[in-house]
Amino acid sequence: MGAMAHVLAVNPVPARSQMGSSLGFHIILACFGIAFAAMCMIAEWIGIKRNDAAALLLARRWSKVMAVLVAVGAVSGTVLSYEMGLLWPGLMGRFGAALGGPFSFEGIFFFLEAIFVGVYLYGWKRLSPWAHWWSGMPIVVAGILGAMSVVAANSWMNSPAGFTLSHGKLTSVDPVSVFFNPSTPYETTHMLLAAYMVAGFLIAGVYAVGLLRGRRDRYHRLGFAIPFTVAGVLAPLQVLMGDVIARFIANQQPVKFAAMEYVLTTQRDAPEWLGGILINGKVYFGLSIPAFDSILVGFNPHTRVIGLNSVPAALQPPLPTLIHLSFDVMVGLGMFLFVLAAWQGWWWWFHRRLLLTPWFLVPAALSGVAAVTAMEAGWVVTEVGRQPWIVYHVLLVSDAVTPSSGVTVTLAVILVLYAILTVVSIGVPMIMSRRWRQETPAEEDVEQVPYGPAPTEARASAAGHPAPPAVPRASSRGPEAR
Amino acid sequence: MSPSADDIAVAAILIVVIAAYALFGGADFGGGIWDLLAGSAERGAAPRELIDESITPVWEGNHVWLVFILVLTWTAFPPAFAAIMTALFVPLAVSVLGIVLRGSGFAFRHTAERLRMRQLTGATFAAASLLTPFFMGTVIGAIATGQVPVHPGGNVLAAWTSPTAILTGFLFIAACAYISAVYLVLEARQRGRQDLMDYFSLRATAAGVVTGGLAGGTFAELSTSSPYVYGRLTGIALPLVAVSIAAGIAVLAMLWLRWYHAVFLRATAAIAVAAVVCGWGLAQYPYLFPTSLPLAVGSAPDASLVGEFVVAGLAVLLVVPGFALLYFLQQRRLLTAADSDADLRLAARLEPPPRGRPAAAPVAAGTRVATALVLALLAARAIRDVFSRPHPR
Numbered sequence: 001m002g003a004m005a006h007v008l009a010v011n012p013v014p015a016r017s018q019m020g021s022s023l024g025f026h027i028i029l030a031c032f033g034i035a036f037a038a039m040c041m042i043a044e045w046i047g048i049k050r051n052d053a054a055a056l057l058l059a060r061r062w063s064k065v066m067a068v069l070v071a072v073g074a075v076s077g078t079v080l081s082y083e084m085g086l087l088w089p090g091l092m093g094r095f096g097a098a099l100g101g102p103f104s105f106e107g108i109f110f111f112l113e114a115i116f117v118g119v120y121l122y123g124w125k126r127l128s129p130w131a132h133w134w135s136g137m138p139i140v141v142a143g144i145l146g147a148m149s150v151v152a153a154n155s156w157m158n159s160p161a162g163f164t165l166s167h168g169k170l171t172s173v174d175p176v177s178v179f180f181n182p183s184t185p186y187e188t189t190h191m192l193l194a195a196y197m198v199a200g201f202l203i204a205g206v207y208a209v210g211l212l213r214g215r216r217d218r219y220h221r222l223g224f225a226i227p228f229t230v231a232g233v234l235a236p237l238q239v240l241m242g243d244v245i246a247r248f249i250a251n252q253q254p255v256k257f258a259a260m261e262y263v264l265t266t267q268r269d270a271p272e273w274l275g276g277i278l279i280n281g282k283v284y285f286g287l288s289i290p291a292f293d294s295i296l297v298g299f300n301p302h303t304r305v306i307g308l309n310s311v312p313a314a315l316q317p318p319l320p321t322l323i324h325l326s327f328d329v330m331v332g333l334g335m336f337l338f339v340l341a342a343w344q345g346w347w348w349w350f351h352r353r354l355l356l357t358p359w360f361l362v363p364a365a366l367s368g369v370a371a372v373t374a375m376e377a378g379w380v381v382t383e384v385g386r387q388p389w390i391v392y393h394v395l396l397v398s399d400a401v402t403p404s405s406g407v408t409v410t411l412a413v414i415l416v417l418y419a420i421l422t423v424v425s426i427g428v429p430m431i432m433s434r435r436w437r438q439e440t441p442a443e444e445d446v447e448q449v450p451y452g453p454a455p456t457e458a459r460a461s462a463a464g465h466p467a468p469p470a471v472p473r474a475s476s477r478g479p480e481a482r
Numbered sequence: 483m484s485p486s487a488d489d490i491a492v493a494a495i496l497i498v499v500i501a502a503y504a505l506f507g508g509a510d511f512g513g514g515i516w517d518l519l520a521g522s523a524e525r526g527a528a529p530r531e532l533i534d535e536s537i538t539p540v541w542e543g544n545h546v547w548l549v550f551i552l553v554l555t556w557t558a559f560p561p562a563f564a565a566i567m568t569a570l571f572v573p574l575a576v577s578v579l580g581i582v583l584r585g586s587g588f589a590f591r592h593t594a595e596r597l598r599m600r601q602l603t604g605a606t607f608a609a610a611s612l613l614t615p616f617f618m619g620t621v622i623g624a625i626a627t628g629q630v631p632v633h634p635g636g637n638v639l640a641a642w643t644s645p646t647a648i649l650t651g652f653l654f655i656a657a658c659a660y661i662s663a664v665y666l667v668l669e670a671r672q673r674g675r676q677d678l679m680d681y682f683s684l685r686a687t688a689a690g691v692v693t694g695g696l697a698g699g700t701f702a703e704l705s706t707s708s709p710y711v712y713g714r715l716t717g718i719a720l721p722l723v724a725v726s727i728a729a730g731i732a733v734l735a736m737l738w739l740r741w742y743h744a745v746f747l748r749a750t751a752a753i754a755v756a757a758v759v760c761g762w763g764l765a766q767y768p769y770l771f772p773t774s775l776p777l778a779v780g781s782a783p784d785a786s787l788v789g790e791f792v793v794a795g796l797a798v799l800l801v802v803p804g805f806a807l808l809y810f811l812q813q814r815r816l817l818t819a820a821d822s823d824a825d826l827r828l829a830a831r832l833e834p835p836p837r838g839r840p841a842a843a844p845v846a847a848g849t850r851v852a853t854a855l856v857l858a859l860l861a862a863r864a865i866r867d868v869f870s871r872p873h874p875r
Binding site: 053056057060064067068070071072074075076077078079081082084085086089090092093094095096097098099100101103104105106107108110111112114115116117118119121122123125126127138170171172173174175349350402403404405406410413417421424428431432 | 538539540542543545546548549550552553554556557558560561563564565566567568569571572574575578579581582583584585586588589590592593634635636637782783784785786788789790793796797800801804805807808811812815816817818826850853
C-alpha cells in the first residue's frame with residue numbers, strides 16, 4: 001500500500017475536519033429530509049380522516065418548517081458532493097467508478113424528493129386534500145431509498161466489495177455488490193431508524209416545552225404525540241439493531257471494535273469498559289465488567305476478542321478514547337430514549353392518555369438533543385474508527401487527500417458558515433412559532449379560562465362570520481402574505 | 483484507442499444533464515441576477531415578486547441537476563473528476579460557497595420578518611447568483627482550453643484565470659440572465675402583467691445581445707487558447723453553433739415583435755443555450771481534456787457505465803414525469819404559498835380540548851400486574867438464553 005502515495009506527505013487533518021464538520025451538520029438536516037414528511041403526512045391523514053383542524057394546522061405548519069430545513073439540507077448535501085472531490089480526489093479518482101453507483105441512485109431519489117417537496121409545500125391551497133396528501137408519499141419513499149443509497153456508499157467504505165484491482169487500478173466493478181456490500185443492511189437500517197428518531201424526538205421536544213408551559217390544547221398534545229410515537233416505537237428496535245451491529249463490527253472490522261471497547265490485546269474474557277480514558281495503554285476512571293465484552297460478542301465469556309495490538313500502531317485508529325466515549329455516549333443515550341419511550345408507552349397502555357407530568361416532559365423536551373448527540377456520536381465511532389483507512393484495508397486516508405493548498409481556508413469558511421446556518425436553522429423555526437402564537441392570542445385564553453365566556457374570535461366564527469381579529473393581523477403582516 | 487460505444491453514450495448523457503442544468507438551474511441563477519438588479523425596495527417590488535413566485539416551488543428540483551453532473555462525472559470519468567477537483571479547487575470551492583449562500587438566503591428570505599433581514603437574506607441570494615455561475619464558467623473555460631493537467635500536484639491558478647476562462651465566466655452570467663429574462667417574460671404574460679412583460683422583454687433583449695457578444699469573444703479567444711476545440715467548433719460542430727446563433731436571433735426578433743408565444747419563445751431560447759452546450763461537447767470529442775486525456779482513457783470500467791444507463795433509464799421513467807407534473811402544476815398556478823392558516827386556526831379552536839378524558843377505560847389493576855409479570859418473565863428468559871447459549875466456535 002502507499003505505492004501511489006504522493007511523494008509529498010499531505011496532512012489530512014484539515015480535510016478530515018472539514019469533511020467531519022460538513023457531515024455532522026448535514027446529517028441533522030438530512031434526518032428532517034428523510035423523516036419530516038412522514039410526520040406531516042401522519043398529521044395530515046389524521047386531519048383529513050377525522051376532520052381534525054388541529055392536526056391539519058400542525059401538518060401545514062410543519063411543512064413550512066420543513067421547507068426551510070429541506071432547502072438548507074439540499075445545499076449542505078451539495079457541499080458534501082463537492083467535498084468528495086475537493087477533499088478526496090485520491091479516493092474519487094481511483095474508486096469513483098465503484099462509489100458512484102449508490103450515489104447515482106441517490107441522485108434519482110434526491111430529484112424525486114425535491115420535485116415533490118415543491119408540490120407538497122405549495123400545493124396546500126389549490127390541490128384537493130387527498131391529492132395533496134398523496135403528493136407527500138414520494139417524499140417519504142424517496143427519503144428512505146435515498147438515505148439507503150448514500151449510507152450504502154459509506155458502508156462500502158467500511159466493507160468494500162464488488163470490484164477488482166490490478167496494479168492499484170480499478171479494472172472491473174460489480175455495482176450490485178457495491179451497493180449490497182456486507183455492511184449495507186446494518187448501516188442503512190441503523191441510520192434510517194436514527195433519522196426517524198432524531199426528527200421525531202426533536203419535534204416532540206418542541207411540543208414538550210409547549211406542554212410544560214401549560215399549552216395543553218389538542219394542538220400541542222397532537223404535536224407531541226405524533227412524532228413521539230413514531231420515534232418511541234422505533235427506539236427499542238434501534239437498541240436491538242445496535243446490539244446486532246456491534247457484533248457484526250466485531251467480526252467485520254475487529255480493530256474498530258477494539259477501539260470502541262478498549263480491547264487492547266487480543267484476549268478471552270475481555271472486560272466491558274464503561275467510560276474511562278485510555279492513556280499509555282491503561283484505562284483510567286473506567287468501570288470494568290469482567291468478561292462481559294466477550295459475552296456480548298459471542299454469548300460466552302471465553303469468546304476471543306481481537307485487540308488493537310493485532311495490527312501495527314500505524315494502522316490502529318487514532319484517538320481510541322474519543323471512539324470509546326462516543327460509543328458509550330451513543331449507547332447510553334439510546335437506552336435513555338428507549339426508557340423514555342417505554343415509560344410513555346406503559347402509561348398509554350394502561351391509561352389511554354398521554355403522560356404529561358413534568359417528570360416525564362422535562363426529559364422528553366431534551367430527548368431531541370439526546371437523539372442528535374447519540375447520532376453524532378455514532379458517526380464519530382464509525383468514521384474515526386475506520387481511520388487511518390478511507391476504504392477499509394484498501395486505501396489510506398493520507399493517499400486520498402487532496403494535494404491542493406487552501407483546505408485550511410475552506411475549513412475556516414465552512415466552520416463560520418455552518419455556525420451561522422446552525423443558528424439560523426434553529427432561529428427561524430423559533431421565530432415562526434412565535435409568530436404563530438401571536439396569531440392565536442385567544443388560544444391561551446381558551447385554555448386559561450375554560451368556563452369563562454368564549455372569546456370573540458371563536459364566537460364570531462362559530463356563528464359563521466369571518467373572524468374579525470384575523471383580518472387586521474393578516475394585513476399587518478404586509479408583504480409576508482405571499 | 484478509440485472510445486467504446488458505452489463511453490460515448492455516457493458522455494452524451496453527461497452533456498444532456500449539463501444542458502438541463504444550464505436551462506433550469508441557469509434560469510434560477512438568472513432570476514437571482516435580475517433580483518439583484520431590480521433596484522430599490524419599492525421600485526423592484528413587482529419584478530422581485532414575479533421572480534420569487536416563479537422560482538420558489540421549482541428551484542430545488544432544478545438544483546439537483548448539478549448533483550447529477552458531479553456524480554455522473556465521478557462515476558463515469560473518475561480520473562477527470564479527480565484532476566478537475568484538484569486543479570480547480572479554488573473556483574469550485576467558491577462556487578459551492580455561492581450555492582450554500584444562495585440556497586439558504588432564499589430559504590430564509592421567506593421567513594424573515596423585518597425588512598432589514600429580508601434585504602440581507604435577499605442580497606445574499608442575489609449576490610450568490612452572480613458568484614456561482616461566474617466561477618462555474620471559469621471551470622468550463624479551464625477544461626475547454628485543456629489547461630487542467632491530468633495529474634495535477636495541487637491548485638493550478640493559471641488554468642482558470644486565462645482570458646478564455648474569465649470570458650467564459652462572464653458568458654455564463656450573461657446566459658443565465660438571458661434565459662431567465664425570457665422565461666420571466668412568459669411568467670409575466672401568464673399573470674397578465676403587461677408592465678412586467680415589457681420590463682423583462684427589454685432585459686432579455688439586452689442580455690441576449692451581451693450574451694451574443696461574449697460568446698463571440700470567447701469563440702475568438704478559443705482560436706488561440708484551444709486550437710483543437712476551435713477547429714472542431716468551426717468544423718464538425720459548426721451546424722450546432724449555427725443553430726444556436728439562429729435561435730438567438732430568432733428570440734431577439736420575437737421579443738422585438740412582442741410575439742410572446744408560450745412554447746415557441748421558450749423553446750427557441752432554450753435551443754440557443756442547449757445548442758452551445760452540445761456544440762462544446764462535440765468540439766471536445768474524443769477528449770475529456772483536449773488533447774491530454776482521451777475519453778477512452780478516462781472512462782470507468784464498463785459495468786459502472788452500464789449502471790449509469792440504468793440510472794438514466796430510471797431518471798427518464800421517474801424524474802421526467804415528476805418534473806412534468808411539477809412544471810404543469812406550476813404553470814397552471816396551482817402551486818402557491820398557503821399564506822394564511824386563519825381558517826384552520828379558528829376551526830381548531832372551536833373544539834374544546836378534552837381535558838384528560840380517557841379515550842377508553844383504564845386497564846384493570848389485575849391486568850396491569852399480569853402484564854408486568856409476563857414481561858418480566860420474558861426478559862428473564864432472554865437474559866438466561868443469552869448467557870447460557872453454548873459458544874459455537
